[in-house]
Amino acid sequence: MTKRTDAPGPLMRRGPRPLLLHLTLAMLRSNVSRATSPLWNADWGNSNVAAILRSVQNAVRDANHGVDFPAALVAETLRQDAALIEGIAAYRRHDWRRTLIDPPAIWSEGGTRLLDYGSVADPPVLFVPSLINRSYVLDLDQNHSMLRWLAGQGVRPLLLDWGWPEAIERRFSLTDYVAGRMERAMAAAAEAAGQPPVLAGYCMGGTLAVAAAQRRPDLISGLALLAAPWDFHAPDPERAIQAARTLPLLEPALAFGDALPVDLLQSLFALLDPWGVAEKYRDFARLPQRGARARLFVALEDWLNDGVPLAAEVARACLGEWYGENAPARGNWRIAGLPVDPTAISKPSFVAIPGRDRIVPPESARPLAELIHGAVLHQPAAGHIGMAAGARAEFSLWRPLREWLGDLPGFA
Secondary structure (H helix, E strand, O other): OEOOOOOOOOOOOOOOOOHHHHHHHHHHHHHHHHHHHHHOOOOOOOOHHHHHHHHHHHHHHHHOOOOOHHHHHHHHHHHHHHHHHHHHHHHHHOOOOOOOOEOOEEEEEOOEEEEEOOOOOOOEEEEEOOOOOOHHHHHOEOOEOHHHHHHOOOOEEEEEEOOOOOOOHHHOOHHHHHHHHHHHHHHHHHHHHOOOOEEEEEOHHHHHHHHHHHHOHHHOOEEEEEOOOOOOOOOOHHHHHHHHHOHHHHHHHHHHHOEEOHHHHHHHHHOOOOOHHHHHHHHHHOOOOOOHHHHHHHHHHHHHOOOOOEEHHHHHHHHHHHHHOOHHHHOOOEEOOEEOOHHHOOOOEEEEOOOOOOOOOHHHHHHHHHHOOOOEEEOOOOOOOHHHHOOOHHHHHHHHHHHHHOOOOOOO
16 A cells, blocks of 8 residues: 555644635624624515524524523624634644555556555446545545445445646546546456446536446446436526626636636535534534544545645536536536437446435436436435445445445346
8 A cells, every 4th residue: 555645744734714714704694693683573584694693593592582682692693703713723633634545556647546445356336536525535534434344345446536636637628537537547447357347426426427427338337326416406596507607706716727726616615505614613612522523523624625626627617517507407518529418328327315415405416316217216314425424424325335236246
């Protein structure tokens, strides 16, 4: 095994990224709550102001119905702001560090590697993660590694680690990734294993896997799609279109570095749930810091904050074509000039759709289970990341996936 080349150093914990945005959102929430407290009896409906007020308002009212509301509001917002700072500080000083060593790479191209987690005697599954997060979410920790668990269950997991985009990759399009690098990795996996692997795509990697599975059915024996988005306008078209409208604002950054920087990517995700990050750090501050839940929180946050820039043309395609035009769901997304059509896939397929997914809403992923003939649908009560690497991931996804693999030839 080789030492990880991208392992974060001991004093490099910078999250939650971008920190200034999260602190600004927390300040905005507190200030709006105080400024509008005299109007709390007004009907705000589902406005943004209502979203800002609701949790603070409920906390004050639940504590004491008879208190002076303005004074209680100031005390509550100060308490919540202090809890946020406490949670961030506790995260940054936590002594957990990822120490797992990567397994050998059996193929590489540019910064991309194909990592082999299993035995050459076992049937292969090729995992394809998203382009915007590090691949090690599937190998997070000794006790939270889907790949190492599957390796112990008679499967040969192969991981496509996209790596950090250098000058060549920053000029890639989605066609370059799918019809180029990804398909060459699939061919390398099939050659190394002596048989076509099952192709398993997670998140954006699942969307790319749909295109690759349609293009090269000869290189795979099955397809597993894990929280893979497809209908980008479901269930809220306006929110998707608003995301696409940010593209002109991002153009200077895309032109400067031929990529969408990590902090801008993190900002876009933060705006999907603007108050969620602060709330989870407040919750973290209340956890026993030596406990398993705190360690898992730190491990997942380290991964979330260890992002990867997205090549400029890929960013334009994702925001403009996927979110703006909803090209995949409308049959207009093309790879190497040909439309991507899930109905053309005839390989055995498994579609996992976590019911509490805020990143890829279930409504976005569900069409793939309907479009791919005979696909097995699995719907765990889990979140997007929790399904793959959370405390109950073994029961939410790992075991159901292994059971489905057991019905395929050679996986019994």
